[in-house]
Amino acid sequence: MNNSDTTPLCYANTSTQFVYAPEMGKVYFSATFTTLGLISNLIAFIVLITSCQRTKSRSRSFFLIFLGGLVVTDFMGLLVTGSFVISFYITHVDWRQIDPACHFCNFMGMSMVFYGLCPLLLGATMAMERFTGINCPFARSSNVTKGRTISMVLMVWFFAGCISLLPLTGFGSYHIQTPGSWCYFNISSERRDWAFSLLFSCVGLISIAVSILLNTVSVVTLIKVCRGPDRSQRRRDHEVEMMVQLILIMTIATICWCPLLIYILKSSMDVLASHEKVLFYIRMASLNQILDPWIYILFRRSRLRRVKSLHCPDCFGRRACRGQIHAAVDSLRHLESDL
Incomplete structure:
Protein backbone atom coordinates (compact mmCIF):
# COMPACT_ATOMS: atom_id res chain seq x y z
CA MET A 1 0.00 0.00 0.00
CA ASN A 2 1.11 3.54 -0.70
CA ASN A 3 1.31 6.20 1.93
CA SER A 4 -1.01 8.70 0.28
CA ASP A 5 -3.81 11.02 1.31
CA THR A 6 -6.41 8.41 0.30
CA THR A 7 -4.91 5.72 2.50
CA PRO A 8 -6.28 5.59 6.07
CA LEU A 9 -3.58 6.25 8.64
CA CYS A 10 -3.81 2.82 10.28
CA TYR A 11 -3.11 1.10 6.93
CA ALA A 12 -0.40 3.44 5.65
CA ASN A 13 3.22 2.37 5.51
CA THR A 14 4.83 2.36 8.92
CA SER A 15 8.29 1.73 10.29
CA THR A 16 7.60 -1.99 9.85
CA GLN A 17 6.29 -2.92 6.42
CA PHE A 18 2.86 -4.56 6.74
CA VAL A 19 2.52 -8.02 5.20
CA TYR A 20 -0.89 -9.65 4.92
CA ALA A 21 -0.01 -13.27 5.74
CA PHE A 33 -3.76 -20.10 24.08
CA THR A 34 -6.86 -17.96 24.62
CA THR A 35 -9.02 -20.76 26.04
CA LEU A 36 -6.35 -21.81 28.53
CA GLY A 37 -5.97 -18.24 29.71
CA LEU A 38 -9.73 -17.67 30.07
CA ILE A 39 -10.24 -20.89 32.03
CA SER A 40 -7.24 -20.15 34.27
CA ASN A 41 -8.49 -16.67 35.11
CA LEU A 42 -12.02 -17.95 35.70
CA ILE A 43 -10.74 -20.56 38.18
CA ALA A 44 -8.58 -17.92 39.86
CA PHE A 45 -11.57 -15.59 40.19
CA ILE A 46 -13.60 -18.33 41.91
CA VAL A 47 -10.67 -19.03 44.25
CA LEU A 48 -10.39 -15.33 45.12
CA ILE A 49 -14.11 -15.01 45.85
CA THR A 50 -13.95 -18.05 48.15
CA SER A 51 -10.86 -16.66 49.91
CA CYS A 52 -12.47 -13.26 50.32
CA GLN A 53 -15.53 -14.80 51.97
CA ARG A 54 -13.40 -16.79 54.42
CA THR A 55 -10.74 -14.24 55.31
CA LYS A 56 -10.96 -12.31 58.57
CA SER A 57 -7.92 -10.13 57.91
CA ARG A 58 -8.64 -6.58 56.68
CA SER A 59 -5.27 -6.26 54.99
CA ARG A 60 -5.77 -9.54 53.16
CA SER A 61 -9.29 -8.58 52.05
CA PHE A 62 -7.91 -5.35 50.56
CA PHE A 63 -5.13 -7.30 48.83
CA LEU A 64 -7.71 -9.70 47.38
CA ILE A 65 -9.53 -6.73 45.83
CA PHE A 66 -6.36 -5.83 43.92
CA LEU A 67 -5.95 -9.45 42.85
CA ILE A 86 -9.11 -16.09 16.29
CA SER A 87 -11.67 -14.53 13.93
CA PHE A 88 -8.82 -13.44 11.63
CA TYR A 89 -7.34 -16.91 11.37
CA ILE A 90 -10.77 -18.48 10.81
CA THR A 91 -12.03 -16.06 8.14
CA HIS A 92 -8.70 -14.72 6.75
CA VAL A 93 -10.42 -11.36 6.66
CA ASP A 94 -8.50 -8.33 5.38
CA TRP A 95 -9.25 -5.42 7.68
CA ARG A 96 -8.31 -2.94 4.95
CA GLN A 97 -11.46 -3.99 3.08
CA ILE A 98 -14.03 -4.34 5.87
CA ASP A 99 -12.77 -1.52 8.10
CA PRO A 100 -11.70 1.39 5.87
CA ALA A 101 -12.32 3.90 8.68
CA CYS A 102 -9.91 2.12 11.06
CA HIS A 103 -12.51 1.65 13.83
CA PHE A 104 -11.61 -2.00 14.51
CA CYS A 105 -7.91 -1.33 14.20
CA ASN A 106 -8.03 1.56 16.66
CA PHE A 107 -10.10 -0.47 19.12
CA MET A 108 -7.68 -3.38 18.87
CA GLY A 109 -4.72 -1.08 19.43
CA MET A 110 -6.39 0.58 22.41
CA SER A 111 -7.13 -2.84 23.90
CA MET A 112 -3.54 -3.99 23.47
CA VAL A 113 -2.19 -0.89 25.22
CA PHE A 114 -4.83 -0.82 27.97
CA TYR A 115 -4.69 -4.50 28.89
CA GLY A 116 -0.91 -4.42 28.62
CA LEU A 117 -0.35 -1.52 31.02
CA CYS A 118 -3.01 -2.46 33.60
CA PRO A 119 -1.22 -5.54 35.03
CA LEU A 120 2.04 -3.62 35.36
CA LEU A 121 0.36 -0.64 37.04
CA LEU A 122 -1.69 -2.89 39.32
CA GLY A 123 1.48 -4.76 40.29
CA ALA A 124 3.13 -1.48 41.28
CA THR A 125 0.00 -0.41 43.20
CA MET A 126 -0.09 -3.70 45.11
CA ALA A 127 3.60 -3.28 45.93
CA MET A 128 2.84 0.17 47.37
CA GLU A 129 -0.07 -1.23 49.38
CA ARG A 130 2.06 -4.02 50.88
CA PHE A 131 4.95 -1.63 51.53
CA THR A 132 2.64 0.63 53.52
CA GLY A 133 0.93 -2.29 55.26
CA ILE A 134 4.20 -3.84 56.45
CA ASN A 135 6.23 -0.71 57.23
CA CYS A 136 3.43 1.57 58.49
CA PRO A 137 0.67 -0.79 59.70
CA PHE A 138 -0.96 1.63 62.13
CA ALA A 139 -1.15 4.54 59.70
CA ARG A 140 -2.46 2.26 56.98
CA SER A 141 -5.18 0.67 59.14
CA SER A 142 -6.70 4.07 59.88
CA ASN A 143 -6.57 5.42 56.31
CA VAL A 144 -7.30 2.51 53.98
CA THR A 145 -10.86 1.29 53.53
CA LYS A 146 -12.48 -1.13 51.12
CA GLY A 147 -14.00 1.75 49.16
CA ARG A 148 -10.63 3.45 48.83
CA THR A 149 -9.04 0.20 47.65
CA ILE A 150 -11.68 -0.19 44.93
CA SER A 151 -11.11 3.46 43.97
CA MET A 152 -7.38 2.76 43.54
CA VAL A 153 -8.15 -0.10 41.14
CA LEU A 154 -10.52 2.15 39.20
CA MET A 155 -7.87 4.88 39.07
CA VAL A 156 -5.36 2.43 37.58
CA TRP A 157 -7.89 1.45 34.91
CA PHE A 158 -8.64 5.12 34.25
CA PHE A 159 -4.95 6.03 33.92
CA ALA A 160 -4.24 3.13 31.55
CA GLY A 161 -7.37 4.01 29.56
CA CYS A 162 -6.24 7.62 29.16
CA ILE A 163 -2.88 6.47 27.80
CA SER A 164 -4.56 4.09 25.34
CA LEU A 165 -6.75 6.94 24.03
CA LEU A 166 -3.82 9.25 23.26
CA PRO A 167 -3.22 7.95 19.69
CA LEU A 168 -6.82 8.85 18.84
CA THR A 169 -6.00 12.46 19.68
CA GLY A 170 -2.95 12.52 17.38
CA PHE A 171 -0.35 11.68 20.03
CA GLY A 172 0.92 8.52 18.38
CA SER A 173 -1.04 6.30 16.00
CA TYR A 174 -2.34 2.77 15.74
CA HIS A 175 -1.39 0.70 12.68
CA ILE A 176 -2.18 -2.78 11.43
CA GLN A 177 0.64 -5.23 12.05
CA THR A 178 1.84 -8.34 10.26
CA PRO A 179 0.22 -10.84 9.66
CA GLY A 180 -2.94 -8.71 9.77
CA SER A 181 -4.55 -10.15 12.93
CA TRP A 182 -3.77 -7.27 15.28
CA CYS A 183 -3.07 -3.56 15.55
CA TYR A 184 -0.54 -1.76 17.72
CA PHE A 185 0.96 1.68 18.04
CA ASN A 186 3.50 2.71 15.45
CA ILE A 187 7.20 2.85 16.28
CA SER A 188 8.74 5.49 14.03
CA SER A 189 10.93 8.59 14.03
CA GLU A 190 7.87 10.85 13.66
CA ARG A 191 7.73 12.98 16.80
CA ARG A 192 4.31 11.91 18.10
CA ASP A 193 4.86 8.22 17.38
CA TRP A 194 8.27 8.39 19.00
CA ALA A 195 6.86 10.18 22.06
CA PHE A 196 4.05 7.66 22.54
CA SER A 197 6.43 4.70 22.21
CA LEU A 198 8.69 6.32 24.79
CA LEU A 199 5.72 6.99 27.10
CA PHE A 200 4.44 3.41 26.91
CA SER A 201 7.82 1.78 27.53
CA CYS A 202 8.75 4.19 30.34
CA VAL A 203 5.44 3.73 32.18
CA GLY A 204 5.85 -0.04 31.98
CA LEU A 205 9.51 -0.07 33.03
CA ILE A 206 8.93 2.40 35.87
CA SER A 207 6.05 0.26 37.15
CA ILE A 208 8.30 -2.81 37.18
CA ALA A 209 11.13 -0.87 38.86
CA VAL A 210 8.79 0.44 41.58
CA SER A 211 7.49 -3.09 42.18
CA ILE A 212 11.02 -4.51 42.51
CA LEU A 213 12.18 -1.74 44.87
CA LEU A 214 9.16 -1.73 47.19
CA ASN A 215 8.80 -5.51 47.27
CA THR A 216 12.47 -5.89 48.18
CA VAL A 217 12.12 -3.46 51.09
CA SER A 218 8.90 -5.17 52.21
CA VAL A 219 10.51 -8.62 52.19
CA VAL A 220 13.50 -7.39 54.20
CA THR A 221 11.19 -5.70 56.73
CA LEU A 222 9.00 -8.79 57.00
CA ILE A 223 12.03 -11.01 57.65
CA LYS A 224 13.22 -8.67 60.40
CA VAL A 225 9.80 -8.64 62.05
CA CYS A 226 9.45 -12.42 61.87
CA ARG A 227 12.87 -12.83 63.50
CA GLY A 228 12.37 -10.02 66.01
CA PRO A 229 11.29 -10.23 69.67
CA ASP A 230 7.61 -9.77 68.74
CA ARG A 231 7.49 -12.71 66.35
CA SER A 232 5.28 -14.67 68.77
CA GLN A 233 2.88 -11.75 69.24
CA ARG A 234 1.92 -11.04 65.65
CA ARG A 235 0.74 -13.65 63.19
CA ARG A 236 2.50 -13.25 59.88
CA ASP A 237 0.92 -16.08 57.89
CA HIS A 238 -1.21 -13.71 55.80
CA GLU A 239 1.67 -11.32 55.21
CA VAL A 240 3.94 -14.14 54.06
CA GLU A 241 1.27 -15.47 51.70
CA MET A 242 0.64 -12.05 50.17
CA MET A 243 4.34 -11.33 49.73
CA VAL A 244 4.98 -14.71 48.10
CA GLN A 245 2.16 -14.08 45.64
CA LEU A 246 3.31 -10.51 44.98
CA ILE A 247 6.93 -11.54 44.41
CA LEU A 248 5.82 -14.17 41.90
CA ILE A 249 3.53 -11.69 40.12
CA MET A 250 6.43 -9.25 39.89
CA THR A 251 8.85 -11.91 38.64
CA ILE A 252 6.50 -13.15 35.91
CA ALA A 253 5.68 -9.60 34.79
CA THR A 254 9.38 -8.72 34.64
CA ILE A 255 10.29 -11.79 32.59
CA CYS A 256 7.33 -11.49 30.21
CA TRP A 257 7.26 -7.72 29.68
CA CYS A 258 10.81 -6.40 29.96
CA PRO A 259 11.95 -7.77 26.55
CA LEU A 260 9.07 -5.98 24.78
CA LEU A 261 9.40 -2.75 26.74
CA ILE A 262 13.17 -2.56 26.27
CA TYR A 263 12.82 -3.40 22.57
CA ILE A 264 10.22 -0.63 22.09
CA LEU A 265 12.47 1.80 23.94
CA LYS A 266 15.49 0.93 21.79
CA SER A 267 13.48 0.86 18.56
CA SER A 268 11.92 4.25 19.23
CA MET A 269 15.46 5.64 19.46
CA ASN A 288 1.68 -12.99 31.68
CA GLN A 289 -2.11 -13.16 31.46
CA ILE A 290 -2.01 -16.97 31.53
CA LEU A 291 0.61 -17.43 34.25
CA ASP A 292 -0.76 -14.82 36.68
CA PRO A 293 -3.92 -16.70 37.72
CA TRP A 294 -1.97 -19.84 38.63
CA ILE A 295 -0.18 -17.84 41.29
CA TYR A 296 -3.47 -17.31 43.13
CA ILE A 297 -4.55 -20.90 42.52
CA LEU A 298 -1.36 -22.64 43.63
CA PHE A 299 0.26 -20.31 46.15
CA ARG A 300 -2.45 -19.99 48.79
CA ARG A 301 -1.77 -20.06 52.51
CA SER A 302 -3.15 -23.59 52.89
CA ARG A 303 -0.82 -24.87 50.18
CA LEU A 304 2.16 -22.98 51.57
CA ARG A 305 1.55 -24.49 55.00
CA ARG A 306 1.25 -27.93 53.39
CA VAL A 307 4.60 -27.44 51.65
CA LYS A 308 6.12 -26.29 54.93
CA SER A 309 4.79 -29.37 56.70
CA LEU A 310 6.34 -31.59 54.03
CA HIS A 311 9.75 -29.93 54.36
CA CYS A 312 9.57 -29.57 58.13
CA PRO A 313 7.15 -32.18 59.51
CA ASP A 314 8.46 -31.73 63.04
CA CYS A 315 7.63 -28.02 63.11
CA PHE A 316 3.94 -28.54 63.55
CA GLY A 317 4.55 -31.37 66.02
CA ARG A 318 6.79 -29.14 68.12
CA ARG A 319 4.22 -26.37 67.95
CA ALA A 320 1.50 -28.75 69.18
CA CYS A 321 3.77 -30.00 71.98
CA ARG A 322 4.52 -26.44 73.08
CA GLY A 323 0.80 -25.76 73.21
CA GLN A 324 0.22 -28.85 75.36
CA ILE A 325 3.06 -27.89 77.69
CA HIS A 326 1.69 -24.38 78.15
CA ALA A 327 -1.75 -25.80 78.87
CA ALA A 328 -0.32 -28.21 81.45
CA VAL A 329 1.61 -25.41 83.14
CA ASP A 330 -1.53 -23.28 83.34
CA SER A 331 -3.44 -26.19 84.88
CA LEU A 332 -0.72 -26.70 87.52
CA ARG A 333 -0.81 -23.00 88.38
CA HIS A 334 -4.57 -23.09 88.85
CA LEU A 335 -4.22 -26.21 91.03
CA GLU A 336 -1.59 -24.54 93.23
CA SER A 337 -3.77 -21.49 93.68
CA ASP A 338 -6.69 -23.67 94.75
CA LEU A 339 -4.54 -25.45 97.29
Whole structure:
Protein backbone atom coordinates (compact mmCIF):
# COMPACT_ATOMS: atom_id res chain seq x y z
CA MET A 1 0.00 0.00 0.00
CA ASN A 2 1.11 3.54 -0.70
CA ASN A 3 1.31 6.20 1.93
CA SER A 4 -1.01 8.70 0.28
CA ASP A 5 -3.81 11.02 1.31
CA THR A 6 -6.41 8.41 0.30
CA THR A 7 -4.91 5.72 2.50
CA PRO A 8 -6.28 5.59 6.07
CA LEU A 9 -3.58 6.25 8.64
CA CYS A 10 -3.81 2.82 10.28
CA TYR A 11 -3.11 1.10 6.93
CA ALA A 12 -0.40 3.44 5.65
CA ASN A 13 3.22 2.37 5.51
CA THR A 14 4.83 2.36 8.92
CA SER A 15 8.29 1.73 10.29
CA THR A 16 7.60 -1.99 9.85
CA GLN A 17 6.29 -2.92 6.42
CA PHE A 18 2.86 -4.56 6.74
CA VAL A 19 2.52 -8.02 5.20
CA TYR A 20 -0.89 -9.65 4.92
CA ALA A 21 -0.01 -13.27 5.74
CA PRO A 22 -2.77 -15.27 7.47
CA GLU A 23 -0.73 -18.44 6.94
CA MET A 24 1.86 -17.20 9.46
CA GLY A 25 -0.19 -18.47 12.40
CA LYS A 26 -2.57 -21.28 13.21
CA VAL A 27 -6.05 -20.89 14.63
CA TYR A 28 -5.47 -23.92 16.87
CA PHE A 29 -2.56 -22.24 18.62
CA SER A 30 -4.44 -18.98 19.19
CA ALA A 31 -7.63 -20.75 20.29
CA THR A 32 -5.76 -23.01 22.74
CA PHE A 33 -3.76 -20.10 24.08
CA THR A 34 -6.86 -17.96 24.62
CA THR A 35 -9.02 -20.76 26.04
CA LEU A 36 -6.35 -21.81 28.53
CA GLY A 37 -5.97 -18.24 29.71
CA LEU A 38 -9.73 -17.67 30.07
CA ILE A 39 -10.24 -20.89 32.03
CA SER A 40 -7.24 -20.15 34.27
CA ASN A 41 -8.49 -16.67 35.11
CA LEU A 42 -12.02 -17.95 35.70
CA ILE A 43 -10.74 -20.56 38.18
CA ALA A 44 -8.58 -17.92 39.86
CA PHE A 45 -11.57 -15.59 40.19
CA ILE A 46 -13.60 -18.33 41.91
CA VAL A 47 -10.67 -19.03 44.25
CA LEU A 48 -10.39 -15.33 45.12
CA ILE A 49 -14.11 -15.01 45.85
CA THR A 50 -13.95 -18.05 48.15
CA SER A 51 -10.86 -16.66 49.91
CA CYS A 52 -12.47 -13.26 50.32
CA GLN A 53 -15.53 -14.80 51.97
CA ARG A 54 -13.40 -16.79 54.42
CA THR A 55 -10.74 -14.24 55.31
CA LYS A 56 -10.96 -12.31 58.57
CA SER A 57 -7.92 -10.13 57.91
CA ARG A 58 -8.64 -6.58 56.68
CA SER A 59 -5.27 -6.26 54.99
CA ARG A 60 -5.77 -9.54 53.16
CA SER A 61 -9.29 -8.58 52.05
CA PHE A 62 -7.91 -5.35 50.56
CA PHE A 63 -5.13 -7.30 48.83
CA LEU A 64 -7.71 -9.70 47.38
CA ILE A 65 -9.53 -6.73 45.83
CA PHE A 66 -6.36 -5.83 43.92
CA LEU A 67 -5.95 -9.45 42.85
CA GLY A 68 -9.57 -9.51 41.72
CA GLY A 69 -8.96 -6.41 39.61
CA LEU A 70 -5.91 -8.07 38.09
CA VAL A 71 -7.85 -11.26 37.28
CA VAL A 72 -10.71 -9.31 35.66
CA THR A 73 -8.19 -7.31 33.61
CA ASP A 74 -6.36 -10.42 32.39
CA PHE A 75 -9.63 -12.21 31.59
CA MET A 76 -11.07 -9.32 29.58
CA GLY A 77 -7.76 -8.73 27.82
CA LEU A 78 -7.62 -12.32 26.60
CA LEU A 79 -11.30 -12.28 25.66
CA VAL A 80 -11.13 -9.07 23.60
CA THR A 81 -7.79 -9.55 21.86
CA GLY A 82 -8.25 -13.29 21.45
CA SER A 83 -11.60 -12.76 19.70
CA PHE A 84 -9.97 -10.54 17.07
CA VAL A 85 -7.04 -12.89 16.47
CA ILE A 86 -9.11 -16.09 16.29
CA SER A 87 -11.67 -14.53 13.93
CA PHE A 88 -8.82 -13.44 11.63
CA TYR A 89 -7.34 -16.91 11.37
CA ILE A 90 -10.77 -18.48 10.81
CA THR A 91 -12.03 -16.06 8.14
CA HIS A 92 -8.70 -14.72 6.75
CA VAL A 93 -10.42 -11.36 6.66
CA ASP A 94 -8.50 -8.33 5.38
CA TRP A 95 -9.25 -5.42 7.68
CA ARG A 96 -8.31 -2.94 4.95
CA GLN A 97 -11.46 -3.99 3.08
CA ILE A 98 -14.03 -4.34 5.87
CA ASP A 99 -12.77 -1.52 8.10
CA PRO A 100 -11.70 1.39 5.87
CA ALA A 101 -12.32 3.90 8.68
CA CYS A 102 -9.91 2.12 11.06
CA HIS A 103 -12.51 1.65 13.83
CA PHE A 104 -11.61 -2.00 14.51
CA CYS A 105 -7.91 -1.33 14.20
CA ASN A 106 -8.03 1.56 16.66
CA PHE A 107 -10.10 -0.47 19.12
CA MET A 108 -7.68 -3.38 18.87
CA GLY A 109 -4.72 -1.08 19.43
CA MET A 110 -6.39 0.58 22.41
CA SER A 111 -7.13 -2.84 23.90
CA MET A 112 -3.54 -3.99 23.47
CA VAL A 113 -2.19 -0.89 25.22
CA PHE A 114 -4.83 -0.82 27.97
CA TYR A 115 -4.69 -4.50 28.89
CA GLY A 116 -0.91 -4.42 28.62
CA LEU A 117 -0.35 -1.52 31.02
CA CYS A 118 -3.01 -2.46 33.60
CA PRO A 119 -1.22 -5.54 35.03
CA LEU A 120 2.04 -3.62 35.36
CA LEU A 121 0.36 -0.64 37.04
CA LEU A 122 -1.69 -2.89 39.32
CA GLY A 123 1.48 -4.76 40.29
CA ALA A 124 3.13 -1.48 41.28
CA THR A 125 0.00 -0.41 43.20
CA MET A 126 -0.09 -3.70 45.11
CA ALA A 127 3.60 -3.28 45.93
CA MET A 128 2.84 0.17 47.37
CA GLU A 129 -0.07 -1.23 49.38
CA ARG A 130 2.06 -4.02 50.88
CA PHE A 131 4.95 -1.63 51.53
CA THR A 132 2.64 0.63 53.52
CA GLY A 133 0.93 -2.29 55.26
CA ILE A 134 4.20 -3.84 56.45
CA ASN A 135 6.23 -0.71 57.23
CA CYS A 136 3.43 1.57 58.49
CA PRO A 137 0.67 -0.79 59.70
CA PHE A 138 -0.96 1.63 62.13
CA ALA A 139 -1.15 4.54 59.70
CA ARG A 140 -2.46 2.26 56.98
CA SER A 141 -5.18 0.67 59.14
CA SER A 142 -6.70 4.07 59.88
CA ASN A 143 -6.57 5.42 56.31
CA VAL A 144 -7.30 2.51 53.98
CA THR A 145 -10.86 1.29 53.53
CA LYS A 146 -12.48 -1.13 51.12
CA GLY A 147 -14.00 1.75 49.16
CA ARG A 148 -10.63 3.45 48.83
CA THR A 149 -9.04 0.20 47.65
CA ILE A 150 -11.68 -0.19 44.93
CA SER A 151 -11.11 3.46 43.97
CA MET A 152 -7.38 2.76 43.54
CA VAL A 153 -8.15 -0.10 41.14
CA LEU A 154 -10.52 2.15 39.20
CA MET A 155 -7.87 4.88 39.07
CA VAL A 156 -5.36 2.43 37.58
CA TRP A 157 -7.89 1.45 34.91
CA PHE A 158 -8.64 5.12 34.25
CA PHE A 159 -4.95 6.03 33.92
CA ALA A 160 -4.24 3.13 31.55
CA GLY A 161 -7.37 4.01 29.56
CA CYS A 162 -6.24 7.62 29.16
CA ILE A 163 -2.88 6.47 27.80
CA SER A 164 -4.56 4.09 25.34
CA LEU A 165 -6.75 6.94 24.03
CA LEU A 166 -3.82 9.25 23.26
CA PRO A 167 -3.22 7.95 19.69
CA LEU A 168 -6.82 8.85 18.84
CA THR A 169 -6.00 12.46 19.68
CA GLY A 170 -2.95 12.52 17.38
CA PHE A 171 -0.35 11.68 20.03
CA GLY A 172 0.92 8.52 18.38
CA SER A 173 -1.04 6.30 16.00
CA TYR A 174 -2.34 2.77 15.74
CA HIS A 175 -1.39 0.70 12.68
CA ILE A 176 -2.18 -2.78 11.43
CA GLN A 177 0.64 -5.23 12.05
CA THR A 178 1.84 -8.34 10.26
CA PRO A 179 0.22 -10.84 9.66
CA GLY A 180 -2.94 -8.71 9.77
CA SER A 181 -4.55 -10.15 12.93
CA TRP A 182 -3.77 -7.27 15.28
CA CYS A 183 -3.07 -3.56 15.55
CA TYR A 184 -0.54 -1.76 17.72
CA PHE A 185 0.96 1.68 18.04
CA ASN A 186 3.50 2.71 15.45
CA ILE A 187 7.20 2.85 16.28
CA SER A 188 8.74 5.49 14.03
CA SER A 189 10.93 8.59 14.03
CA GLU A 190 7.87 10.85 13.66
CA ARG A 191 7.73 12.98 16.80
CA ARG A 192 4.31 11.91 18.10
CA ASP A 193 4.86 8.22 17.38
CA TRP A 194 8.27 8.39 19.00
CA ALA A 195 6.86 10.18 22.06
CA PHE A 196 4.05 7.66 22.54
CA SER A 197 6.43 4.70 22.21
CA LEU A 198 8.69 6.32 24.79
CA LEU A 199 5.72 6.99 27.10
CA PHE A 200 4.44 3.41 26.91
CA SER A 201 7.82 1.78 27.53
CA CYS A 202 8.75 4.19 30.34
CA VAL A 203 5.44 3.73 32.18
CA GLY A 204 5.85 -0.04 31.98
CA LEU A 205 9.51 -0.07 33.03
CA ILE A 206 8.93 2.40 35.87
CA SER A 207 6.05 0.26 37.15
CA ILE A 208 8.30 -2.81 37.18
CA ALA A 209 11.13 -0.87 38.86
CA VAL A 210 8.79 0.44 41.58
CA SER A 211 7.49 -3.09 42.18
CA ILE A 212 11.02 -4.51 42.51
CA LEU A 213 12.18 -1.74 44.87
CA LEU A 214 9.16 -1.73 47.19
CA ASN A 215 8.80 -5.51 47.27
CA THR A 216 12.47 -5.89 48.18
CA VAL A 217 12.12 -3.46 51.09
CA SER A 218 8.90 -5.17 52.21
CA VAL A 219 10.51 -8.62 52.19
CA VAL A 220 13.50 -7.39 54.20
CA THR A 221 11.19 -5.70 56.73
CA LEU A 222 9.00 -8.79 57.00
CA ILE A 223 12.03 -11.01 57.65
CA LYS A 224 13.22 -8.67 60.40
CA VAL A 225 9.80 -8.64 62.05
CA CYS A 226 9.45 -12.42 61.87
CA ARG A 227 12.87 -12.83 63.50
CA GLY A 228 12.37 -10.02 66.01
CA PRO A 229 11.29 -10.23 69.67
CA ASP A 230 7.61 -9.77 68.74
CA ARG A 231 7.49 -12.71 66.35
CA SER A 232 5.28 -14.67 68.77
CA GLN A 233 2.88 -11.75 69.24
CA ARG A 234 1.92 -11.04 65.65
CA ARG A 235 0.74 -13.65 63.19
CA ARG A 236 2.50 -13.25 59.88
CA ASP A 237 0.92 -16.08 57.89
CA HIS A 238 -1.21 -13.71 55.80
CA GLU A 239 1.67 -11.32 55.21
CA VAL A 240 3.94 -14.14 54.06
CA GLU A 241 1.27 -15.47 51.70
CA MET A 242 0.64 -12.05 50.17
CA MET A 243 4.34 -11.33 49.73
CA VAL A 244 4.98 -14.71 48.10
CA GLN A 245 2.16 -14.08 45.64
CA LEU A 246 3.31 -10.51 44.98
CA ILE A 247 6.93 -11.54 44.41
CA LEU A 248 5.82 -14.17 41.90
CA ILE A 249 3.53 -11.69 40.12
CA MET A 250 6.43 -9.25 39.89
CA THR A 251 8.85 -11.91 38.64
CA ILE A 252 6.50 -13.15 35.91
CA ALA A 253 5.68 -9.60 34.79
CA THR A 254 9.38 -8.72 34.64
CA ILE A 255 10.29 -11.79 32.59
CA CYS A 256 7.33 -11.49 30.21
CA TRP A 257 7.26 -7.72 29.68
CA CYS A 258 10.81 -6.40 29.96
CA PRO A 259 11.95 -7.77 26.55
CA LEU A 260 9.07 -5.98 24.78
CA LEU A 261 9.40 -2.75 26.74
CA ILE A 262 13.17 -2.56 26.27
CA TYR A 263 12.82 -3.40 22.57
CA ILE A 264 10.22 -0.63 22.09
CA LEU A 265 12.47 1.80 23.94
CA LYS A 266 15.49 0.93 21.79
CA SER A 267 13.48 0.86 18.56
CA SER A 268 11.92 4.25 19.23
CA MET A 269 15.46 5.64 19.46
CA ASP A 270 17.00 3.79 16.51
CA VAL A 271 13.86 3.11 14.39
CA LEU A 272 14.92 -0.47 13.76
CA ALA A 273 11.65 -2.20 14.60
CA SER A 274 11.08 -5.61 13.08
CA HIS A 275 7.58 -7.07 12.85
CA GLU A 276 8.91 -10.58 13.56
CA LYS A 277 10.54 -9.45 16.80
CA VAL A 278 7.58 -7.31 17.86
CA LEU A 279 5.20 -10.22 17.28
CA PHE A 280 7.44 -12.59 19.26
CA TYR A 281 7.74 -10.17 22.19
CA ILE A 282 3.99 -9.51 22.15
CA ARG A 283 3.29 -13.23 22.41
CA MET A 284 5.82 -13.46 25.23
CA ALA A 285 4.11 -10.61 27.09
CA SER A 286 0.73 -12.31 26.61
CA LEU A 287 1.98 -15.25 28.66
CA ASN A 288 1.68 -12.99 31.68
CA GLN A 289 -2.11 -13.16 31.46
CA ILE A 290 -2.01 -16.97 31.53
CA LEU A 291 0.61 -17.43 34.25
CA ASP A 292 -0.76 -14.82 36.68
CA PRO A 293 -3.92 -16.70 37.72
CA TRP A 294 -1.97 -19.84 38.63
CA ILE A 295 -0.18 -17.84 41.29
CA TYR A 296 -3.47 -17.31 43.13
CA ILE A 297 -4.55 -20.90 42.52
CA LEU A 298 -1.36 -22.64 43.63
CA PHE A 299 0.26 -20.31 46.15
CA ARG A 300 -2.45 -19.99 48.79
CA ARG A 301 -1.77 -20.06 52.51
CA SER A 302 -3.15 -23.59 52.89
CA ARG A 303 -0.82 -24.87 50.18
CA LEU A 304 2.16 -22.98 51.57
CA ARG A 305 1.55 -24.49 55.00
CA ARG A 306 1.25 -27.93 53.39
CA VAL A 307 4.60 -27.44 51.65
CA LYS A 308 6.12 -26.29 54.93
CA SER A 309 4.79 -29.37 56.70
CA LEU A 310 6.34 -31.59 54.03
CA HIS A 311 9.75 -29.93 54.36
CA CYS A 312 9.57 -29.57 58.13
CA PRO A 313 7.15 -32.18 59.51
CA ASP A 314 8.46 -31.73 63.04
CA CYS A 315 7.63 -28.02 63.11
CA PHE A 316 3.94 -28.54 63.55
CA GLY A 317 4.55 -31.37 66.02
CA ARG A 318 6.79 -29.14 68.12
CA ARG A 319 4.22 -26.37 67.95
CA ALA A 320 1.50 -28.75 69.18
CA CYS A 321 3.77 -30.00 71.98
CA ARG A 322 4.52 -26.44 73.08
CA GLY A 323 0.80 -25.76 73.21
CA GLN A 324 0.22 -28.85 75.36
CA ILE A 325 3.06 -27.89 77.69
CA HIS A 326 1.69 -24.38 78.15
CA ALA A 327 -1.75 -25.80 78.87
CA ALA A 328 -0.32 -28.21 81.45
CA VAL A 329 1.61 -25.41 83.14
CA ASP A 330 -1.53 -23.28 83.34
CA SER A 331 -3.44 -26.19 84.88
CA LEU A 332 -0.72 -26.70 87.52
CA ARG A 333 -0.81 -23.00 88.38
CA HIS A 334 -4.57 -23.09 88.85
CA LEU A 335 -4.22 -26.21 91.03
CA GLU A 336 -1.59 -24.54 93.23
CA SER A 337 -3.77 -21.49 93.68
CA ASP A 338 -6.69 -23.67 94.75
CA LEU A 339 -4.54 -25.45 97.29
